[in-house]
Amino acid sequence: MEAQEDGRSTGMRLRSTLRRWHTWLGWLIGLPLLFWTLSGVIMVWKPIEEVRGADLLRPLAPVRMTAPPAPPSIAGLPLERLSLEQRAGGPRWILAVKDGPTRLADPLTGHLLPPLSAADAAREVTGRYTGSAHVAAVARTSADSPPLDLRRPLATWQVSMSDGTRFYVDAGSGEVVARRTRWWRFYDWMWGLHIMDLKGREDSHNPSVIGFGIAALIGTVLALALLPFTVRRRRISPAAPQAAPTSPAPPR
Numbered sequence: 001m002e003a004q005e006d007g008r009s010t011g012m013r014l015r016s017t018l019r020r021w022h023t024w025l026g027w028l029i030g031l032p033l034l035f036w037t038l039s040g041v042i043m044v045w046k047p048i049e050e051v052r053g054a055d056l057l058r059p060l061a062p063v064r065m066t067a068p069p070a071p072p073s074i075a076g077l078p079l080e081r082l083s084l085e086q087r088a089g090g091p092r093w094i095l096a097v098k099d100g101p102t103r104l105a106d107p108l109t110g111h112l113l114p115p116l117s118a119a120d121a122a123r124e125v126t127g128r129y130t131g132s133a134h135v136a137a138v139a140r141t142s143a144d145s146p147p148l149d150l151r152r153p154l155a156t157w158q159v160s161m162s163d164g165t166r167f168y169v170d171a172g173s174g175e176v177v178a179r180r181t182r183w184w185r186f187y188d189w190m191w192g193l194h195i196m197d198l199k200g201r202e203d204s205h206n207p208s209v210i211g212f213g214i215a216a217l218i219g220t221v222l223a224l225a226l227l228p229f230t231v232r233r234r235r236i237s238p239a240a241p242q243a244a245p246t247s248p249a250p251p252r
Contacts, residue, residue, distance in 0.1 A: 018226050025219040032196075032212040039194040043187055053165060053181040057128045063091045069107035077103075087174050088127035089120070094173050101155070102172030121157030121169040124176060133163035140171070149180045149188060151202065 049055070063086050072082070072093040081096035084107060092113070093105035104113040118138040126135060141147055143155045150156065150168050154177060159167040164182040169175070192201035196208040 039190040053179045070110035072105035088123040125167045133161040136162045
C-alpha cells in the first residue's frame with residue numbers, strides 16, 4: 001500500500017510539474033501561435049497568381065524586323081551580354097555592360113539610345129497592361145536603396161497605377177522586373193509577420209522565430225505527455241453519486 005501511495009504521489013507531482021510548465025509555455029507562445037496561424041490563413045486566402053498579378057501584363061511580343069539588324073556601337077564598352085528584345089517602341093538591342101548600366105541601342109541604326117525616361121517607363125507598362133487602371137505616378141528608385149516591395153539592387157522606374165498596383169521597370173534595359181499589387185504588399189507584410197522579420201521580410205533564420213518555434217515544440221510535447229495522465233484520471237474517477245428519488249408531496 002505504501003509503495004502504491006508513493007507511486008501515486010510521484011505521479012501527481014510529475015503531473016503538476018508538467019502542467020505548470022505547459023501553462024507558462026502556453027502564455028509565452030500564445031501570441032506567436034496566433035500570428036502564425038492568422039498570417040498563414042491570409043497567405044493561402046487567394047491564389048498566388050492573383051497575388052502576384054500574373055495576368056496584369058501581356059507577354060512580350062516576338063521580335064519582328066523588316067531588315068537585318070545593324071550591329072550596335074559597342075566600341076570601348078566592356079560588354080557582358082548582348083540580346084535583341086521587343087520593347088514598347090519596337091525591337092531594341094540590350095547591352096549588358098560589365099560593372100556599368102545596361103544600355104539600349106536601335107537595331108535599325110546600331111546607335112546607342114539615351115537612358116530610359118519616365119515617359120518611356122510608363123509606355124513599357126501601358127503597352128502591355130491588361131487592367132482598367134491608369135498611370136498615377138512615375139518615380140525613380142535607386143539601386144543603393146531599393147523600395148521594400150522590390151528588394152533588388154536595381155535602378156528602376158516605379159510606375160504606380162490608380163488602383164495601387166506598382167510596376168518596376170529597369171532603368172537600363174526597359175524590362176518590367178516586378179509587379180506588386182496591393183494584395184501582394186499585404187501578403188508580404190503577413191509573410192514578415194510569419195517569419196518575425198517585419199523590417200527586411202527575408203530572414204527566416206532569426207532568433208525570434210527559432211526561439212518561439214522551439215518553445216511551441218516543447219509545449220506540444222508537454223501536452224502529449226500530459227494526455228495519458230488526463231485520460232487515466234478520468235477513467236478512475238468515481239462516478240458521480242445519483243440523487244435520491246424524491247417522494248411526492250403529501251396531498252393537502
